[in-house]
Amino acid sequence: MQVTILGNNSALPAYGRHPTAQVLSVNGDLLLLDCGEGTQIQMQRFGLRWRNLQHIFISHMHGDHYFGLPGLINSMSLLGRTAPLHLFGPEALMPILQQVLDTANTQLSYPFHFTPLPLGKAAQLTENKNFSVSCFPVYHSVPCHGFVITGKTKGRKLLPDACKQYEVPAAFYNKLKQGDDYLRKDGVLVKNDLLTLAATPPKKYAYCTDTLYNPNLLPYLANADTLYHESTYLQSDEEKAALRFHSTAQQAANMAKQAGVKQLLLGHYSSKYKETAPFAQEAQSIFANTLATTEGETYDI
């Protein structure tokens, strides 16, 4: 699992940084988390193809998190996309998109499915063979959700030498990966743990923007391999952060530490900061494995 940052600035673009958008790659599927203005241009720029993108998640109705959506949806149609697209976002999102499409007499070339996020609630949103996604409410000035994406494991790992030794036919390998024991023709039951190793545990990515620092969120973030947590401000602007329902880098680090995650990614920087290194420095004093994200960079989860 990997995440590529397309935009990591808050509110408005500044210093070449774009509003929020990121693409998560999970077992070959691409998921788009938020879609600030310029997302389709950033995807082109960083060589991310839309073909494997079938799921988009919008956290809330502030423009820096969705103003790139009409353009992206429209361009996919102009290019003749046929694969379905699944959009999850606040209920108010769909009427705006519908009006934009209707006004231009646009009939999308592909099946388009919208699912509203449950106001103020956590919920399981969707899953397929590669991932599952849930949402949880965060603390912002308008209704806003975070997302948790969990990759699916590809089953237990075969031990090729043991499989040969116990004469397991290749046709049975899929069942071995699922944990089945193998009953030989001579009546001997070969236990699965002789033939396989435990599966790699599924990866968990928690995406948490825009929100006040609030430990009530910890259960949703617990034990994530990577937590992306907004850090609009440095701790010296803690009051401003609270006033605007945002967090500081130090607060993000506290969340990461308390949630027991393995890695913290920072972003959603205020336009008042030209440099982003101070965000990493501030957070690292509390949670060492912190990175201040850079646009165009891809991070392993």
Place this chain on the structure above:
Amino acid sequence: MQVTILGNNSALPAYGRHPTAQVLSVNGDLLLLDCGEGTQIQMQRFGLRWRNLQHIFISHMHGDHYFGLPGLINSMSLLGRTAPLHLFGPEALMPILQQVLDTANTQLSYPFHFTPLPLGKAAQLTENKNFSVSCFPVYHSVPCHGFVITGKTKGRKLLPDACKQYEVPAAFYNKLKQGDDYLRKDGVLVKNDLLTLAATPPKKYAYCTDTLYNPNLLPYLANADTLYHESTYLQSDEEKAALRFHSTAQQAANMAKQAGVKQLLLGHYSSKYKETAPFAQEAQSIFANTLATTEGETYDI
């Protein structure tokens, strides 16, 4: 009068080219013509400040001409703009913007005035001491307007030596610029043309996108100093152009020639073309003073 090209691609971004937007500079005022996705980012990139931008004109409701507008309007407010903003565009534009603002509980920090374009009609839209703007209907798949911007002259040019010789006081200079004769205290009437030269004629810029080639438009474009005419395709794709209500470079050149303009600027290139030089070459064989626009470049009108 000058125009800076922010986006010159059609429909979707390609080869680093952005959807349509351009900024006209007239006697210190900035006017934005169309506002494709990424316009605010392009303005930052090319060092165009919003302070002197008080007028925006949107030609039609295809997304590549207005998807940057919500972001621009919103960012101006986030930055605490107080100067009024005047938006002219299709009637359907305002309900979409209003819904975007309402959903985010946004109260703009500045007075915002919207004027709908008259469906299918030409009209005078606005004027101030620096410019006047009119619109005219063009031939596209949805209602669409072109715009004509005419600069205001700063009056007749004073001849300093003659003014001294005839003892005209400086307090009378403004009246001289407006063409008045000067009556001296000794009763001698000094005719204005002894004291001034004719004013530089006002510059005229005609903006014509998206449209089929149609000579009915010629009266609106007549004698423009510069015509910006869309050239989505080369002449080899003439049929495709007609089918999609667009023009070719050759057709744009024919319009420029028949309208008696001084300079032709091309843009709104289809994403099928990587290079833009062939557009200029094709048009120049009919109308020599043609330029294929490049983003970030500023052209004298």
